[in-house]
Amino acid sequence: MGWLSSLFGGNEMDELERVIRDAPAPSAFLRLAHLHMEQGNASKALEVARKGMERFDSADLRACLVDAERVSHLAEADQIKTKIERFPNPTLYARLATIYLEQGDLDACTRTCAIAVKAFPDYAGIYLVMAQVSRKQHMQDKVIHYLEKATEMDAYNYAAHMMLAEELVALQQKGEARERLHMILRFAPDDERVMQLLSDLEADMSSAASPAADSEQASGLSSNEQKTEAHKSEEPTRHLKLSSPDETEVEKNKTIEGIMKPITSLEGVEAGLLVDRSGLIVACRSIPKNFDEELAAAVVSNVCRAVEQSAGDLGIGDFLEASVEGDAVTLQIMPVNDMVLAAFATPAVRAGRLQRAMHGCVQELAAS
Amino acid sequence: MQQILQKVNRIVGVRGSLIVDREGFVVASDMSDRCSPQTLAALGASVASSLASALSRLDRGTFERFVVTGTGGSVVLFFIGHGTYLVTLLNTNAMLGMVLVELKEAASALQEILSL
Numbered sequence: 001m002g003w004l005s006s007l008f009g010g011n012e013m014d015e016l017e018r019v020i021r022d023a024p025a026p027s028a029f030l031r032l033a034h035l036h037m038e039q040g041n042a043s044k045a046l047e048v049a050r051k052g053m054e055r056f057d058s059a060d061l062r063a064c065l066v067d068a069e070r071v072s073h074l075a076e077a078d079q080i081k082t083k084i085e086r087f088p089n090p091t092l093y094a095r096l097a098t099i100y101l102e103q104g105d106l107d108a109c110t111r112t113c114a115i116a117v118k119a120f121p122d123y124a125g126i127y128l129v130m131a132q133v134s135r136k137q138h139m140q141d142k143v144i145h146y147l148e149k150a151t152e153m154d155a156y157n158y159a160a161h162m163m164l165a166e167e168l169v170a171l172q173q174k175g176e177a178r179e180r181l182h183m184i185l186r187f188a189p190d191d192e193r194v195m196q197l198l199s200d201l202e203a204d205m206s207s208a209a210s211p212a213a214d215s216e217q218a219s220g221l222s223s224n225e226q227k228t229e230a231h232k233s234e235e236p237t238r239h240l241k242l243s244s245p246d247e248t249e250v251e252k253n254k255t256i257e258g259i260m261k262p263i264t265s266l267e268g269v270e271a272g273l274l275v276d277r278s279g280l281i282v283a284c285r286s287i288p289k290n291f292d293e294e295l296a297a298a299v300v301s302n303v304c305r306a307v308e309q310s311a312g313d314l315g316i317g318d319f320l321e322a323s324v325e326g327d328a329v330t331l332q333i334m335p336v337n338d339m340v341l342a343a344f345a346t347p348a349v350r351a352g353r354l355q356r357a358m359h360g361c362v363q364e365l366a367a368s
Numbered sequence: 369m370q371q372i373l374q375k376v377n378r379i380v381g382v383r384g385s386l387i388v389d390r391e392g393f394v395v396a397s398d399m400s401d402r403c404s405p406q407t408l409a410a411l412g413a414s415v416a417s418s419l420a421s422a423l424s425r426l427d428r429g430t431f432e433r434f435v436v437t438g439t440g441g442s443v444v445l446f447f448i449g450h451g452t453y454l455v456t457l458l459n460t461n462a463m464l465g466m467v468l469v470e471l472k473e474a475a476s477a478l479q480e481i482l483s484l
Contacts, residue, residue: 190417299422307436310411317440328429
């Protein structure tokens with residue numbers, strides 16, 4: 001009977017898609033989303049409900065959207081748990097914890113973070129999630145503590161610096177907030193959001209400043225600048241160590257680097273990096289001396305973020321790949337699941353061969 | 369400049385092109401497409417400034433070209449000189465190799481104009 005209902009369901013879905021195309025109505029979106037849910041396709045149901053909500057703000061569609069989001073998140077959480085069993089990796093823990101957080105299950109989120117911190121103590125990304133949970137629990141001291149820890153471990157973590165700046169503004173510690181925003185500009189120059197926040201902050205501070213406060217502020221600024229300089233010189237030599245207490249996990253991490261070998265063994269390739277969306281290094285291979293892999297990772301994630309933010313408006317669809325050419329470098333970037341694979345090479349590299357090697361690697365990583 | 373952009377837009381698969389400076393201001397544009405020149409300019413300026421600064425700090429020379437490909441098209445960014453970039457939006461049917469050759473020529477022509 002399953003195939004029969006699927007057949008009838010399929011016909012009805014075709015008809016509903018036609019209705020949505022020709023004469024869209026909230027009921028058609030709602031019914032189509034429900035049919036997708038019944039067939040276990042939560043992500044498709046979510047897509048239909050979102051499209052419906054864009055056109056019609058109906059209470060039924062909103063409820064359907066919430067439901068589809070919940071089911072889709074649960075399905076994703078199950079998939080991540082399976083992946084963690086086979087292939088433990090800190091970004092998976094962070095994603096799982098984020099899903100629990102989005103679902104409002106703060107206990108499960110906290111438990112997942114605790115496991116992740118124990119298994120991967122050097123991964124800054126999990127501290128960011130812990131800060132987000134603490135914010136939900138209104139524990140501001142902890143929020144600041146975790147964010148400081150995250151930025152200390154990863155000086156190029158955009159999201160952590162940004163959240164810390166916002167928290168500091170809320171605490172009226174505007175000088176420190178400004179310092180954090182300037183730190184972001186060091187690796188994401190001209191970032192629109194940061195520039196806007198800085199300009200708001202400056203305006204706010206100058207309007208609030210009295211002559212006495214001005215002198216205080218001036219001395220505060222110089223001390224902040226000194227701190228920034230000091231921070232620059234003692235910037236943590238952050239390196240995401242994927243090693244965990246368990247030797248099998250170390251083996252698995254070696255496997256990621258093994259998957260990247262066809263890229264880094266190509267003539268002209270200097271370095272291969274696997275980076276998560278916040279710019280943290282998940283794996284790296286063949287990094288030459290004096291190559292700042294953290295900065296490279298931050299650039300890669302910045303480029304991805306800029307592209308993904310504009311891709312919809314530009315009508316270029318989902319981001320597939322990007323390449324950068326300079327007079328002394330070729331950089332190839334490809335998204336893979338919730339991460340980004342990047343290869344830095346000299347201009348002498350055969351672009352076609354590099355691209356093929358990257359595609360192969362992306363497929364293997366996606367399958368793993 | 370406008371003539372060069374019009375010539376660029378006659379290449380098969382090109383949806384529109386513009387020249388943007390490093391601040392994100394549109395210097396010239398010829399966008400036949402529905403897409404807003406400001407969105408394209410913002411992407412161009414943001415990526416260009418980020419890459420130029422990072423490549424310099426990584427001691428990897430200067431930035432010349434950036435190509436991003438999506439499921440529905442591509443964006444190509446060429447450094448022209450004097451802090452300006454030629455940004456071109458392409459369809460999926462564009463022959464990227466050929467387009468890049470043509471764009472390189474257009475970038476050289478624009479560079480000459482800007483040097484005057």
